[in-house]
Each structure stands twice: as structure tokens, then as C-alpha cells.
Amino acid sequence: MSTIEQIVNLVRNQREFFNSGKTLHYSYRKHQLKLLKNMLKAYEKEIHQALYSDLNKSAYETHTTELGFLYSEIDFTLKHLKKWMDPEKADAPITHKGTRNYIYKEPYGVILTIAPWNYPLHLAIAPLIGAIAAGNTAVLKPSEFTQSTSSLVAEMIKETFDPSFIAVVEGAKEVTKQLLEQRFDYIFFTGSTAVGKIVMQHASKNLTPVTLELGGKSPAIIDKDANIDLAAKRLVWGKFTNAGQTCVAPDYLYVHSKIKSKLVKAIKKYITEMYSKWPLENDDYIRIVNKNHFNRLRPFLSNGKLVIGGGFNEEDLKIEPTILDEITWNDPVMQDEIFGPILPLVTFTDLQHVITELKGREKPLALYYFGEKEKSQQNVLENVAFGGGCINDTLYHLANPHLPFGGVGNSGMGAYHGKYSFNTFSHQKSILRQTTKFDLPFRYPGSKLSFAIVKKIMK
Incomplete structure (x- = not known):
């Protein structure tokens, strides 16, 4: 089977799994986040070796700039996830007397995350935390420039998760192009501004929302x-x-x-x-x-x-x-x-x-x-x-x-970290629950009194 056929099948299987509704439940998301942290803990030695091989990272830099951040992010997400998932009550104007209004957090579906090489573990796994927390499935494409870490991430994910839920696809830019040709529900890209523009071009074909974490001269x-x-x-x-x-x-x-x-x-x-x-x-x-x-x-x-x-x-x-x-x-x-x-x-x-x-x-x-x-x-x-x-x-x-991280203009769009990661991978669905105990007559046409009331309260 060719790479493109594998990718097509992978995306189809993830969509079927997402449509099963399993990822919608708090208990499922919580369990998967704990699996993610346990995975990192179990592979700590191999992670240190891979990052040393790719970038000569010391144990200190590996923990402070890669692993430590991920542990903290997972713990923070687990602590607050239940509250984040709860529907948020929203206010209503006087014209909506009798209604109850809410914002529901709905997962997008199948996510594509494209990670860079400079923090090859951190910037691959961090978006996954938000994607899992929000109830999505995800395909991860690590950077081929840090091959030891890329291979290890693929091994860890394969040993820990059902590929219909989380999967890794390795390869060079040709593989990235094949992935971008699929219909994903959200794309999260970290990398250069030049490649970010290419990602956005592909996403526009299916009106797929994107987060672009780029750079610039800071x-x-x-x-x-x-x-x-x-x-x-x-x-x-x-x-x-x-x-x-x-x-x-x-x-x-x-x-x-x-x-x-x-x-x-x-x-x-x-x-x-x-x-x-x-x-x-x-x-x-x-x-x-x-x-x-x-x-x-x-x-x-x-x-x-x-x-x-x-x-x-x-x-x-x-x-x-x-x-x-x-x-x-x-x-x-x-x-x-x-x-x-x-x-x-x-x-x-x-x-x-x-x-x-x-x-x-x-x-x-x-x-x-x-x-x-x-x-x-x-x-x-x-x-x-x-x-x-x-x-x-x-x-x-x-x-x-507690702070969102993201760019603006040429340095990117969208933000993540903490609750902002959950929000990034969640559609905010507005819901109005209307009463049937009474019905306000002024909303309907047909009388001068209704028009007068409308003009009074909507001036």
C-alpha cells in the first residue's frame, strides 16, 4: 500500500472513530491525557537520548525546555478540564426574556498537527494535549530534520494509543504535502512564515480553520x-x-x-x-x-x-x-x-x-x-x-x-497553552433554550403596538 493510500485510510479511520462519540466523554479524555503523561515518563531515558542525538541537548535543557513544560501542561489541563468542558451560561438582552443561553464546547473532529525541529518533542506533543482535551482525534507529523526524536515519537504514540485516535506519520515535505491534501477539520502548524502560507493555501481549499505558530524578528x-x-x-x-x-x-x-x-x-x-x-x-x-x-x-x-x-x-x-x-x-x-x-x-x-x-x-x-x-x-x-x-x-x-501564546500578522494566527489550547481545538457552539410558558407578542409582525414596542426596546 502506498503512503498516500495509508494516509487516506488513516484519516478515514480517525473520522469514523470520532463519529463514534467516544471522545466526547470527560472520562475518556482524562484517561488519554493520563496515558500521555505516563508515556512520557516511561520513555524519559529514550527521550533524553533522542534529543541529545538530534541537537546535543543536555539533560538540563531537555527537562526545562521539553519534558518539564509538557508535564506541567498536562497536569494543568487535567486539573481544569471538567470545568472547561461544562457549558458556559451567557447573558441575554431584554428582548430574550424567558430564554436560557449557553456556549457549548464542541470538538472539531480530526486534527492535523505539523511540528517543527527546534523543540521536536515539546512542539509535537503540546498541541496534542489541547486536541485530546477538546475531544478530537489527531494525526501528528513530526519534523524529519530531527529524525531520532521523530522516530521515537512515532514509536511512543504507536505503543500507547489506538491509531484511530492518535497516530504519527513520518516523512519529508512530500508526505506533508500529501497530508495537507486530505480533508482535516483543523490544522495546527508550527514553523516558518513561508511554509505557514503554504499550509494556509491548502487549508483554504476546504475552508479548514488553522492555527499558525510562526516567527519573525523579535x-x-x-x-x-x-x-x-x-x-x-x-x-x-x-x-x-x-x-x-x-x-x-x-x-x-x-x-x-x-x-x-x-x-x-x-x-x-x-x-x-x-x-x-x-x-x-x-x-x-x-x-x-x-x-x-x-x-x-x-x-x-x-x-x-x-x-x-x-x-x-x-x-x-x-x-x-x-x-x-x-x-x-x-x-x-x-x-x-x-x-x-x-x-x-x-x-x-x-x-x-x-x-x-x-x-x-x-x-x-x-x-x-x-x-x-x-x-x-x-x-x-x-x-x-x-x-x-x-x-x-x-x-x-x-x-x-494562564497566558495565551501566539503570533499576529506575519508571525502567526491563533493561540494556545492552558485553556487557550482547549479553546483552540473547540468550536464554540451557541445554544438558546426558549421557554414555552409564555410567548412575547411583539416579535411577530401584524400590529402597530408590536411595532411601537420594537422601536422602543431596540432603538
């Missing part, structure tokens, strides 16, 4: 009144975690001219503290995912003026944490999202000029502002559009399950 603004030491520490952590291969990593810095030299000095200190004086020799330092991405990044090292790092090891696919100064928007490193351990620095003297410049560019997935003045903080928050971010920190907003 700025960090360090103002003159920032706590320089803490800003440097949090910037180094946010940028060089996973060797910069993070969709919400600071992509470049806007640094006030008065504090630039002090900030660069502090950044160098924290790079040494976190990754040693010789990061390329640090066994726990993450590598670039493959040769193509390494070759894409390496030319950026010659942009502007090299002030920190710049070293690389082609054999190990590692690039040192690097800071570039004297950068302009004409430099190649500023044309697209970097997605690597290279951090360009742009100097400014007027915050308003930065805001004006950002408003003229594509909306980023994240923005980070470092500064103590609340007026300046509010100025940035109110006048610059972006997916989400932090004041005086980086990345940390992702770890709060």
Missing part, C-alpha cells in the same frame, strides 16, 4: 534606565537557550547608546558563566540542527563588527554565542529571522524613534523591553503590535499556562 529593547546586569543575564539566557533556535528568542537588540558598552561587557560575563570561556568545547552546548542551517548562519558572522564570539566548529555544527555591533537594517543578518546563536545590536538614542521604526515592520512573535519607567513600558506596549512578550525578561511568558 526585538529586545534595552533602555538607558534598565537594570543592566539583570538585562544581560536574561538576554543571554533567552537568546542562547537551544543555541538561539527558538521562535521567541530575541532576534536583535535595540540598545540605548548611553549603556551599550556596559551591556556588552555584562553579556560577555554571562555568556562565560553559562557556557564557559570556550562554548565550542562545552559538551552541553546545543548544536545547529543540520549542515544547511549551519551554512545559512555562518556568513552572518562577517556582518558588522564582531564584539563577542564568532567562532564555529563545522564538524560539530556549533557556533559560539555571538554579538555583532554596528549593524544596520541593510545587513543580511537583519533581512530574515536568524534562528541561531547570533545577536545583532542596533544603537538608539530616542525610544520614540524605535517605536516608529517597529511600527513600519512586520509584527513579531515576541518583544522584550528592559527599562524601569512605567510610562516608557506602556508606550511600547500600547504602540507596538506583537504576539506576546515580557517587560524586563525574555521567554518567561511562555511558561505561564
Whole structure:
């Protein structure tokens, strides 16, 4: 049987299973979420090995950026799922006297999730948590660029779940294309903006709703009144975690001219503290995912003026944490999202000029502002559009399950995490229950009194 025939049969079987109604029950969803967590626990050793093989991830990074998040997300979902599933009461205007109004949460059906390579476990499983919680079935396509993790995810899912409920399809872009040609009820994609546009084109053929978690050039603004030491520490952590291969990593810095030299000095200190004086020799330092991405990044090292790092090891696919100064928007490193351990620095003297410049560019997935003045903080928050971010920190907003995570414009559409994952994979179905104990006459045509009443209450 060909791959396309297998995919067609898989989607058909999942639709039949969904139509059976089994996934509608709270007890079923709860059990499957517990199975998911038990699966991750049982395979922890193999997960560490796969992520080390694919990206040289240490046990620390694997737990903090992949497994730990998933455990917390599952626990949070289990704690609140029953309440999320309950119909929500809705208010009604005076014209609806005698009615009871509700919002029911209805699963979409068969979900397609396409995962990226940079957090190959986390970003494959996290959407599944929401899909399961909302009562859907799901087909998962992991990234072929992290093959060890992809194969392990396929093995884990196959050993844990009925393929009519959750299944993994592995392969390269040809397989992704075959999947996108099927009629799914919802598509969740994490990846580049360019591929996101292709996903949306395919989805439009069947008017399939989508969530697109994309990226973009996410700025960090360090103002003159920032706590320089803490800003440097949090910037180094946010940028060089996973060797910069993070969709919400600071992509470049806007640094006030008065504090630039002090900030660069502090950044160098924290790079040494976190990754040693010789990061390329640090066994726990993450590598670039493959040769193509390494070759894409390496030319950026010659942009502007090299002030920190710049070293690389082609054999190990590692690039040192690097800071570039004297950068302009004409430099190649500023044309697209970097997605690597290279951090360009742009100097400014007027915050308003930065805001004006950002408003003229594509909306980023994240923005980070470092500064103590609340007026300046509010100025940035109110006048610059972006997916989400932090004041005086980086990345940390992702770890709060009470906050939605998602992009806007070119950086994506839709959001997830916590209840927002449940909502993403649920159709909000509006229901009005009408009384039969009485009937308001003014809603019907035929009398001048009815018209007068309508004009009075609907003016």
C-alpha cells in the first residue's frame, strides 16, 4: 500500500472513530491525557537520548525546555478540564426574556498537527494535549530534520494509543504535502512564515480553520534606565537557550547608546558563566540542527563588527554565542529571522524613534523591553503590535499556562497553552433554550403596538 493510500485510510479511520462519540466523554479524555503523561515518563531515558542525538541537548535543557513544560501542561489541563468542558451560561438582552443561553464546547473532529525541529518533542506533543482535551482525534507529523526524536515519537504514540485516535506519520515535505491534501477539520502548524502560507493555501481549499505558530524578528529593547546586569543575564539566557533556535528568542537588540558598552561587557560575563570561556568545547552546548542551517548562519558572522564570539566548529555544527555591533537594517543578518546563536545590536538614542521604526515592520512573535519607567513600558506596549512578550525578561511568558501564546500578522494566527489550547481545538457552539410558558407578542409582525414596542426596546 502506498503512503498516500495509508494516509487516506488513516484519516478515514480517525473520522469514523470520532463519529463514534467516544471522545466526547470527560472520562475518556482524562484517561488519554493520563496515558500521555505516563508515556512520557516511561520513555524519559529514550527521550533524553533522542534529543541529545538530534541537537546535543543536555539533560538540563531537555527537562526545562521539553519534558518539564509538557508535564506541567498536562497536569494543568487535567486539573481544569471538567470545568472547561461544562457549558458556559451567557447573558441575554431584554428582548430574550424567558430564554436560557449557553456556549457549548464542541470538538472539531480530526486534527492535523505539523511540528517543527527546534523543540521536536515539546512542539509535537503540546498541541496534542489541547486536541485530546477538546475531544478530537489527531494525526501528528513530526519534523524529519530531527529524525531520532521523530522516530521515537512515532514509536511512543504507536505503543500507547489506538491509531484511530492518535497516530504519527513520518516523512519529508512530500508526505506533508500529501497530508495537507486530505480533508482535516483543523490544522495546527508550527514553523516558518513561508511554509505557514503554504499550509494556509491548502487549508483554504476546504475552508479548514488553522492555527499558525510562526516567527519573525523579535526585538529586545534595552533602555538607558534598565537594570543592566539583570538585562544581560536574561538576554543571554533567552537568546542562547537551544543555541538561539527558538521562535521567541530575541532576534536583535535595540540598545540605548548611553549603556551599550556596559551591556556588552555584562553579556560577555554571562555568556562565560553559562557556557564557559570556550562554548565550542562545552559538551552541553546545543548544536545547529543540520549542515544547511549551519551554512545559512555562518556568513552572518562577517556582518558588522564582531564584539563577542564568532567562532564555529563545522564538524560539530556549533557556533559560539555571538554579538555583532554596528549593524544596520541593510545587513543580511537583519533581512530574515536568524534562528541561531547570533545577536545583532542596533544603537538608539530616542525610544520614540524605535517605536516608529517597529511600527513600519512586520509584527513579531515576541518583544522584550528592559527599562524601569512605567510610562516608557506602556508606550511600547500600547504602540507596538506583537504576539506576546515580557517587560524586563525574555521567554518567561511562555511558561505561564494562564497566558495565551501566539503570533499576529506575519508571525502567526491563533493561540494556545492552558485553556487557550482547549479553546483552540473547540468550536464554540451557541445554544438558546426558549421557554414555552409564555410567548412575547411583539416579535411577530401584524400590529402597530408590536411595532411601537420594537422601536422602543431596540432603538
